[in-house]
Amino acid sequence: MHPIITQHLETLFLKASRGAARKAIYALRARQGGESALAALYDAMSQSEAAQARRLLIQLRGQTGTSGDNRQTCLTEEIPDLIENYNTATEHAREHGERAMQGAFSQSARVEKIYLSLLRKVEQNKISQGHYQVCRFCGFIREGHEAPENCPICTAPSSRFQAVGP
Ligand SMILES: [Fe+2]
Structure with missing residues (x-):
């Protein structure tokens, strides 16, 4: 893999992981404020970014073992x-x-x-x-x-x- 692509993968993995954690916190805050539709969307976005992070990690590290x-x-x-x-x-x-x-x-x-x-x-x-x-x-x-x-x-x-x- 070209080094610049590896660099993008590493940066994007960190950002997607951080994004997933932040959206989960935003969901909690929205739920506390009674904004349940917004909270559900943040939860969905959190899971989506976690999935993106996993996909990026697989590209970086190869498939996991048994x-x-x-x-x-x-x-x-x-x-x-x-x-x-x-x-x-x-x-x-x-x-x-x-x-x-x-x-x-x-x-x-x-x-x-x-x-x-x-x-x-x-x-x-x-x-x-x-x-x-x-x-x-x-x-x-x-x-x-x-x-x-x-x-x-x-x-x-x-x-x-x-x-x-x-
Ligand atoms: Fe605890």
Whole structure:
């Protein structure tokens, strides 16, 4: 692939990923303001940009491997790499007195560590159905059909949780 096309793919991937995250936040804000039609459109746009980002990533990295390969990549590379980045960011935020960011980065590192334990549980067949509750504020994931009263990572109320599963 021509280097300029690779560069476009990388830039567009970052922008589409950021766009998807921002539209999800805009949807929450619109819903809080009672603008439900606008909120639904932002949700649709968020999912659309997430799909665009996935398509761009496939072009950049090639097709993903088998499900077993992907699980190993998650367990041994992607998630540990992100935890390390969050830990370094947490340390830098601490050094520079950025308390809010220190908290946010360290919460994200804890959430990523939870991914590892959930993936291992699936790997060991300790989770059969795959019902989860996801905190829409910090990303904390809990197994099961019930959201906690408050998120154990960021203290968001159960209303901020989204159910995911079959
Ligand atoms: Fe949370």
